Amino acid sequence: MTPLKIGACLKANEIADHRGWLFDADRDIELQDFGSYVGLTTELEDRISAAKAALDGHNGRVGIHGPYEGLDMDNKDPELRPLISARFLKALEAADRIGARQMVLHSPYSRWYKWNLFNKPNYEQTVLGRVHDIMQPVVKQAEALGITLVIENILDVDPATRRDMVDSFASDAIALSIDTGHAHLARRMSGAPPVDYFVRDAADQLQHVHLQDLDGHADRHWAPGEGEIHWVEVFRALSDCQSAPHLVLELRDKADIPKGFAYLQSLGLVQ
Template identity: 75%
Template sequence: MTPLRIGACLQASEIAPHRDWLFDAERDVEIQDFMSHAALTSEFEERIAAAVKALDGHSGRRGIHGPFEGLDIDNKDAELRPLITKRFLKALEAADRIGARQMVLHSPYTLWYQNNLLASPHYAEKKLTRIHEIMAPVVRSAETHGITLVIENIHDVDPATRRKMVESFGSDAIALSIDTGHAQLARRMTGAPPVDYFVRDAGDRLAHVHLQDLDGFADRHWPPGEGEIEWAAVFAALSDCNATPHLVLELQDPEKIPQGFGHLQALGLAC
């Protein structure tokens, strides 16, 4: 198995200590400065300028994490849905202006959804209709800007559910993201399949991966090696994938990026 090149998720202010490692090898970078209301309103220009400055000289692939708090891509309130769309469009502007070609958004699928799927008529169809109302303008804007929206598993139980939602748009501007920790947590909490199954189900639609470890109880965002994830199986599935997803460490403590990378490198999985 050929080791895979990995990068990291950071705020602009956190890049400097990792600059040589990231920039010299043209590693993937995900900027995480554009998730809050303030970041996309009153602090917008300031954060754009900071990200552009911090990324000067970087020639690898770039992405951003889009906003998510209170911004479910399935919202039952018709008055709120246009506001969510507007927020996502603003985040796409940020991505474009800093040269990012991906934006991470969160999945709306949960165990509640999975268990209630057949409890009322047209449950899945109604949910998908609301998702399209919010996301269709965002997908069209992403197509125009050459940016791919990547939908990250959060509480997902069945990876196929999110994949089919992505496929329903019929657009190359929306694809799949996998957070390894979230998948492992779902495995422990809800009986979801193991992390490598999430990867294999995504197949060629996999465009982005958050690499993080945990204990199976909480969303720890520990460096690989500190938790319980079976990294050999995960990277075997990634190696079998025909896509070339952004692979980025998303750690609670950015100072542990070298530790997490070192663990995967020592296993012969990352370079």
């Protein structure tokens, strides 16, 4: 198994603390400055300027985490759906202006969806229709800009549901993201399959991975090695993936990035 190169999720003002590690090896960077209301409105120009300055000299791949709080991709209110599309489009603009070519958005699927799939007539098609209503203009703009939207599992129980949703757009501008911690938490809470099964189900639709560990109780975002995830099997599955996904540590305490990297490196999994 060949060790894989990983990077990290950071805000622009945190990049300097890890600059040598990131820049010397052209590691993936995911900027997390554009996920909030203020980040895409009153502070947008300042954050774009800060991101450009922080990324100056970086030759690796760049993505951003898009907005998500209160922005359900499956929103039942027809008056609110255009507002959600507009917020995602504004985030795409920010991504394009800083040179990012990937944007993370959150999956709308949950245990509730899984358990009620056959409880209501045409439930799957109804939900997918609402998702398309919000996402069609976003996918179209992502195509125009050459940016890939990657849909991250949050409460997903069955990884195939999100994969089928992505496939339904028939576009190279939308693909899959996996958060290792969310996948493991869904296993413990809702009987989802283990993390490596999420990876293998995604196969070459996988374009992005958040690497984080946890105890199975809460979304801890601990450094790998501090929780329960079986990292060797996760990276065995990632090594079989031909799509070269962005691999980024998404840790609550950014000071733990070297520790998390060192742990995975000690297992011969990363470089």
